Amino acid sequence: MRVGVLEGVRDKPHATSLRAVWPAILGLSVVFLVEMLDNSVLNVALPTIARELHASTTALQWITSGYSLLFGGLMVAFGAIADRYGTRKIMLIGLTLFALANFAVLFVSTPGQLIAVRAAIGVTAAMTAPGTMALCFRLFDQENLLMRATSLIATVGLTGMAIGPTVGGLVLQIAPWQTLLVMNVPIALLAIGCIRFGIPADDPAKRNRSPLDLPGALLGTATIILALWTSTLAVEDGWASVTPWAAGLGAVLAAVAFVVRERRTAHPMFDFALLKRPAVSASLAYEAALGLGMAVIGFTVTLQLQLVWGWSPAQAALGNLPQVVVLLAVGPFVEKFVDRLGTHRAAIAGATSFLAGLLIYGLLGHLGYVWIAVALALTAAGMRVVATIAGVTVMRGLPEDQTTIGAAMSDTSQEVASSVGMAVTGTIVAAALGGSLIAVGATAGAAHTFEHAVTTATLALTALCAALIVWAARRGSLGQTPDPVTTDQ
Template sequence: MSAHTPPARLRDAWIALSGLSAVFLFEMLDNSVLTVALPTIGRDLAASTASLQWVSSAYSVAFGGLMLLFGAVADRFGRRRTMLVGLTLLAVASAATVLVTSVEQLVVVRALMGLAAAMTTPGSMALTFRLFSGDELRVRGLTVVSTAGLVGLAVGPTIGGFVLAVAPWQVLLVANVPIALVALVGIRSGVGADQPEDLHRHPLDLVGAVLGTATVVGVLVTPTLAVSTGGWLAWAIAVATVVAVVGFVVRERSARHPLLDLALVARPLVASGLAYKAAAGLATAGLSYAVTLQLQAAWGWPPALAAIGTLPQVVVLLVSGRFVGPFVRRVGLERAAWTSAAAVVLGLAVFTVLGRTGYPAVAVALVLVAAGMRVVGAVAGARVLSGLPGDRTSIGAALVDTASELATAVGIAATGTVLAAFVPGSVTVAQPTAAHAAAVVGALQVAGAVITAVAALLVAVGVLRARRGASTPEPTATRPTPTATGSPTPTSTPTIPTSSTAPSSSIDHHQESSRA
């Protein structure tokens, strides 16, 4: 393979994929492991319930609020460079956990780790996409990277439980240091250095960055405050969030060099991919929260049995990766995107309608959601990045992650709000009565119906936008063709079409180029 030829096989880019996979492993493993450790952290640091909530929230708010900013920074100053800086920060912040002596210090460490995640996670998707030239390899590469994250998400609680039995909780966060080192080595060795022609030099829209960060942080924080405290503070932050949203839109429509070009977001490929990703994130968050509460708060299952009850989802997530590529190749990128998002929404609908009848319906719902997640995570991101110019892929990846993060927050907040309104007193009680169990199940049905309707609407919006894109070709963009170890070569190619034959046509073209 020449210095300017993209990898023809996944194995040709295994060093880069190893490093990029380590980034996703950190993102998914971190929060799932920490959740198990929160009770231990609370006892060790004498932390209140509110303080423990901020241990988790500090990471999510920093991560979600800063992704758009660092996506724009990466497109201007280098995706590889931004990731390497973020990974260095991650290693340092994780190692600093051993010095923590108070919950306030831990919150600061968690915020720094969220900052590091904002610098690294969008770049990992963008760089994975840019390693390859054909649709099939791009989807397979994104599937490999996302598999690492899903493995971390699936096994995190189990690993955390075993570690806490023999070691202090700090070990769980310090474990991010070797993960960051693996990512550093893989990306530094396997991904080519940023090239000037692969970036754009427009000034960074700092006003837009502040307004965008305020918008995302407000959306993430407002639902939590509304459910937990209510009162004037929640209303004040809600109003400030609306003002930030309006200000952000006005700024991005009027700025000469906006942080986020709203015209690009409106492109059919981009808009449909974001709609599918948001629908899947919303339904997944709603189902995960609802299943946990129904098994434990309504049915009285102990935590260990409830963990076993979620095994169908874990198994599907772990074993279905090999089927994603063949499925996308068979049905096409667009059909794979909307059907996988619809499967996630269908899983939540099954739980909403039949979940109260017994565990078999819950298991079916978990399987449907897991199967849909496995596909939509790769193909929705690929659609968004395919619809953007080559020098906007990092901001596109940040958009995908932001859409998922916001949808997850909304799904959890919506479920919590309905529960607070329909269930008197605390949702979790030591000995649930029949009346309490019925109230919890009824509230979960209401919440599930609301979230299912909104998620289904998002899928419909995605389908309509994609059909519009099929009838109205998008502008031709200059897209660099990067390599695992060499520099990218700019080539003028049209945006990948949205028809079901897009993957195979691109694959054939790539194979012909390789043979030539």
């Protein structure tokens, strides 16, 4: 029996407007909002946590990286689980556990306990993240509505990312730091209610019926976690230390074992043949390019503003506003832009804007803030267009019973690429300075060395981004109807 990628999609009851399914859109937006808030809101409280829990620098690093490692590492595995046992069901379970994990912070009294809580939050967030796009995909048949819904969900999440540090700072003025996690509980409960009553229950007939490849899931998870950890260790300890090399070797060995396992097993967790589909591979390449490029800007802009130019933390936060403003402002126009140019040309145009922003930052960013502002605006506009198109296209290019793992792969590709970008940037900057970042602004020579290192790192990553984007564009399929995916049964 031959099964097409869109088989079963046409016989579903689809919404004809966003208003018709507003509880579902609200619930999915809230899920993305919680993920973005949890990434940023706690950072502002780290000094307070260090003081009250007597946490060391290493403990503070694990409070943040423990969450991100498990969140990024487990998304693909939970995507595969959701495709087999129900995307909506796994998301509701994940949200319930997410609320409980955040509530558990009230009982924390040591750094180790907080690390455990953050790790639990990372695991439960990984359960919910892949389902956001998969469930949104379930609601609509029209491409423009799917793109509009995706853009709206992203806008809510980006707003959370933008206001996270500000909200965190204001909350700390009037309440204990634990409030920053406890306030996720009512948000998660709202999401549970909206998804529970706004999205139909999973149809067992449309699940992936192949057995879950547990060894493959474990090897895939180990590969991603070790890859993310390698990047973290490279920035923190430097390549002179044995730890990043050991973690990197572990990641390579796990990746090789994963590929061998998936090619030999009768029921792979993910069918590598799907990566041959132009829509899928091009979309993942675009996502990886975005992760690489945003890593260097996210890592160095604030350092440039504060350490070289002497801006205060508050001024540096305002200095990043062009990026946030453009991300939010461009959202409502993405659909019209894609309608005018078509998805393929719109993706190329967005990617060109993204690359132009990176080049301006790398070549001119050290000359004055106006160039940084222009770079932030161009990269943000390009990222918003490309991310929306790639996110929708990779979902359209996969069989319906693998959409959740497809969404997880999209998120993971950007997450891993971002970590690689951070490692490259951190390595180049550390090699150039040969000392502490704090001393960058002490002399004109140190500031010049830092700026030269930033230029080198930015241009190197821009070249990698350009290679990925050119390859993706040559696939030439983001604006085309996916070819049928077939399986023999």
